[in-house]
Amino acid sequence: MSVRHALAGALRATLLAFLLAFAAGAAWAEDEPVVRMHPALAGIDWTEVSEVEVALKDHSYEPDEIRLKVGQPYKLVLRNVGAVAHDMVGGSLFDEKVIALRMVNSSVGRVIADYVNSVYVRSHNTIELWLVPLMPGEYSFFCSLPGHRDDGMEGIVRIVP
Numbered sequence: 001m002s003v004r005h006a007l008a009g010a011l012r013a014t015l016l017a018f019l020l021a022f023a024a025g026a027a028w029a030e031d032e033p034v035v036r037m038h039p040a041l042a043g044i045d046w047t048e049v050s051e052v053e054v055a056l057k058d059h060s061y062e063p064d065e066i067r068l069k070v071g072q073p074y075k076l077v078l079r080n081v082g083a084v085a086h087d088m089v090g091g092s093l094f095d096e097k098v099i100a101l102r103m104v105n106s107s108v109g110r111v112i113a114d115y116v117n118s119v120y121v122r123s124h125n126t127i128e129l130w131l132v133p134l135m136p137g138e139y140s141f142f143c144s145l146p147g148h149r150d151d152g153m154e155g156i157v158r159i160v161p
Contacts, residue, residue, distance in 0.1 A: 054155075
């Protein structure tokens with residue numbers, strides 16, 4: 001990789017982090033940023049979090065069906081084990097009425113946000129979504145990168161009462 005490509009990649013990553021923080025309304029501080037938290041997160045005991053891992057493969061999610069319970073805090077771990085980047089676009093899943101999002105965490109930092117519509121995961125990287133399901137039902141997710149959904153990279157989250 002050339003220095004020029006490395007600098008361009010670093011600049012894109014920095015810009016993306018800034019835009020995500022700005023879009024979330026995050027205040028820059030040394031400790032936790034002050035942001036609007038979803039009201040459903042008040043009183044949630046995060047020491048009782050359940051972890052659900054999804055492997056992002058070339059071109060599938062494993063598992064492609066996830067079952068969550070309303071009101072239970074989860075750490076949804078998206079582990080890209082594939083050779084190329086993938087994303088998870090929430091479809092109907094990332095709606096504020098369906099889940100309350102606490103944060104998105106990765107090895108390069110975290111974004112404290114109450115809303116996202118997709119999460120991009122580079123090859124051999126991991127992203128965590130800390131969330132609480134709010135509304136029972138079936139909700140879709142998929143990879144929006146060209147050809148990935150057509151090759152079957154989509155799934156369902158079933159939220160139960």
